[in-house]
Amino acid sequence: MMKKKLRILLIILLFLVAVIGCIVKFYGTDNRPKVAVVLQDLDSQYWNIVKAGAEKGFREFDIDGKVVAPSFKSKKDVQEYVLKNVLKEHPDVLVVSPLQSSAVKSILQKFIEHQIPVLLVDTDIPLKHKTAYIGTDNFELGRKAGELLASALQPGAKVALIAGDVISPVSGERIKGATSSLEDAGIKIVAQKIDLPNEALPARKAMTTILENHPDVKGVFATTDIMALSALDVIKKQGNKIPVIGADGIIKMVESIEDGTLTGTVAQNPYDMGYISVETALKVIKGEEVRKNINTGVDLITNDNVRQKLDFLKELLK
Structure with a gap:
């Protein structure tokens, strides 16, 4: 009789342990934020x-x-x-x-x-x-990008801008900032391709059209690195070498500075x-x-700090 009671108590105890375990599992015990x-x-x-x-x-x-x-x-x-x-x-x-x-x-x-x-x-x-x-601060990013582009050119030089949705607080502010500093430096903005998706093909088409209509363009600012790299690809294929400034500081853009294709760019963090x-x-x-x-903040990436930046990015994305 005693053994039977012990077995029943043991079964009840195991059942309670199982129920408590389920409750803990359901509600969790992680009280971290x-x-x-x-x-x-x-x-x-x-x-x-x-x-x-x-x-x-x-x-x-x-x-x-x-x-x-x-x-x-x-x-x-x-x-x-x-x-x-x-x-x-x-x-x-x-x-x-x-x-x-x-x-x-x-x-x-x-x-x-x-x-x-x-x-x-x-x-x-x-x-x-x-x-x-x-x-x-996207206006500040655009302003610094415009200053960097202008520093590589002579007053009166012609440049083009390639951007996403200029109504957005990102692309729009970057274009405003770049326009401000380029105009202050006496640089002429002769072409703007805006409202583009942040994809390679539309940016390549935009850059191709810009070079067809303005073969004497001397520089480009693009509001993302994907657009900047796509524009750079078109420029290189046509045998030209002009400065292209991007905005994001992704690895391929930074590598373009290290290999001498570009002299510098600006980058978000x-x-x-x-x-x-x-x-x-x-x-x-x-x-x-x-x-x-x-x-x-916004970083200026040049030959002076390109290796440090590249090592940091590659370590992050291992």
Whole structure:
């Protein structure tokens, strides 16, 4: 009889252990701060550098974090879908680089309504009650790019600008900044190809058209490195050698400086964007006050620092 009671007690005990185990598994025991980082894509080198910075932040600040992005490039509805899934998980803070979409903006407002602070990284948009923007001062980037391009030319030289959506706060501000410094230096902007997708083929076509209509163009500023490298490819194939300034500092652009194809370029700091956005998220979780606009700076890359920059980027993307 006693043995039977012991067996019953043992069965009950095992059942309770199993139930408790399921409850712990369901609710989790990780009490670390939870931060979700939603980027525009993870297909390009640029966004993978942002990801590397964010993941370094997760490790250093002991944060339960993840980086996600749409599976298909430039699909605004896909980013909206990603954000909806993240909202269901209710992170402590959302870090997001938003695509230009009313639907994306609408779902971000829902995060705010659910008392989830929203930090914008890389791309700033007019979002009511956002906590902060972490990224480049794009007007300043354009201004420095224009100055660098002008420094390689004589007053009166003709240049071309290649850009994405100039209504956006990224491309538009970069073009404004570049135009300002180029005009101040007496450089003539004779062609602008704008509202292009950030893809190689449209940029190549744009550069081909520019050279057909303005064979005496002496320089180019493009608002992304993908566009800049595509323009450079067309220029080289036509046997020309003129300065082309990009904006992102990806490896191939930096290598063009090291091999002597270009003398310099300007670059954002995507790694710092990722890292600082996570650092800022933790401050928000702790209730600390943070700046509304956190400028991650712009680097000038020349022969003097190209090897250091290249080594850093290659180490990141191993």
